[in-house]
Amino acid sequence: MNKYFNIARLSLKERLTYRGDFLFSSFLRFLPMITSILLWKSVYSSSEQDSLSGFSFKQVIAYLLLVNISRMFSSMPGLATNLARDVREGSIKKYLLQPIDLIGYLMSYRIAHKAAYISTSLVPYIILFGSCASFFDTFPTPVGCAYFILSLMLAFVIGFYFEVCLGMLSFWILEVTSLLYVVTTLSFFLSGHLIPLDLLDTTGWLDVLKNLPFAYLAYFPAAIFLQKISDDDLLLRFFIGVLWALFFFLLSRVILYFGLRKYSAYGA
């Protein structure tokens, strides 16, 4: 366990080296929120309705702000691409030769990256949420907050194992970059990052969309915070989410097991 802690500690140090760049890009990422606020304001004012698919104007904006928090936990930039590169170039050997579990190593590394990212993004996020506080009409109860935090953890776990599975496909397909683009693009939309899933005109399909693993990456935590999921439904949704996490965890182990048997360690 100690070695994984040390990996996390070193990764954290590495990540904090470029904290200036972090802060700058975090601020830039928030500016488009202004465009979203204005666009939705126009939509609501011309629709002359206070609520669209159960979402008020303020709730849509609050949702779009909250998905940034969800993605902060669930997005894994570079994880699958780096893993695929290591397999392609043969440098994955260095993990296999050491008394270390590859997925365990990646997990420690990623936890450190997330900790660094979240701590450096804290200031811009506090400013953003502070200036947009008026969009939050209600705040969840302490139990609701606990569920929210749990859903963020779940988002991290599903996001992590999903990306690991994708990256390890490179044991069979040498060039997975384009496939990753396709999946990332689909995930961006299906996770509800762009628009609350409830607003989509998907008669019959909405329940399917909400139960896909993608929904747990952005929609689910934001919907919990905004109390859009009923208490009866909540446990079932969590149960499905945990099943997805377990599924991708087991799948990653199976892929690694068979992948290493296929791996011929060329290159590097």
Next chain:
Amino acid sequence: MLRHLRLMFCFAKFSLLGELAFRSNFLLKILVELIWLGILLTFFKTIFGKSSNVAGWNEHEFLFFVGAYYALEGFVETFFLENCVEFSELVRSGNLDFCLLKPIDPQFFITLRRVDWSTAPKILLGFIMISFAMYEIGKPLELWKVPLFLILFLCGCSLAYSFLLLLTALSVWMIRNQSLMEVWWLFTNLMRYPRQIYDSEWALPIRMVFGFIIPALLAVSIPVEFAVKEINIEFTLFLFVIAVVYFQLSRMFFNYSLKYYRSASS
């Protein structure tokens, strides 16, 4: 001029040959663009499923706008974006030497040397959307408006290219210009919707800065307004003038930045 056109043709040909060497990758890249279009249209449909107009734009006019934006984005991505993003790597590695030593205008060579064919269908799809929107509007574009719309559209492209070139030139000082894409994304975000959505009182600073000083809001809005809304002569002329001014400014700044290139690591 003819020599530059011939060279452009050669760049395009070699880029296409390069792409076709990895055909499945190329097709997947096109698939990504099609998925993006699907997302864009779903978003558009969702919005107009809830409301009959957005900031004074009805569904068909807005579709025209989306098509024009998509085509403009495709134009910039196909010809310039990849080259500009790679510029910081050329500076960092010192490989820019090889570009500067060629007997050709450095800006021309650096920003146009590779054509990204996978995004080229976006231009065509954008114009298909424009044609479809025009058909839905039920009022065909007057013949005299067509060449003027195309000129204004090219002014919008030129404006977008100038912003990109200004950002690219900063790489000479910043060496690692990782935020270039983020800033560019911010610009595209401002171009993505009609400028009328910024008509709120509190959005006045944005409207002033990005409508006049760094006029990203005009790049798509003005050509489309010219085609489907009432013609605003002042803004139409302003777009034309500002596109020329920005092109010259960005060119001067780019050439100025090259003087500070230190040719390290080569």
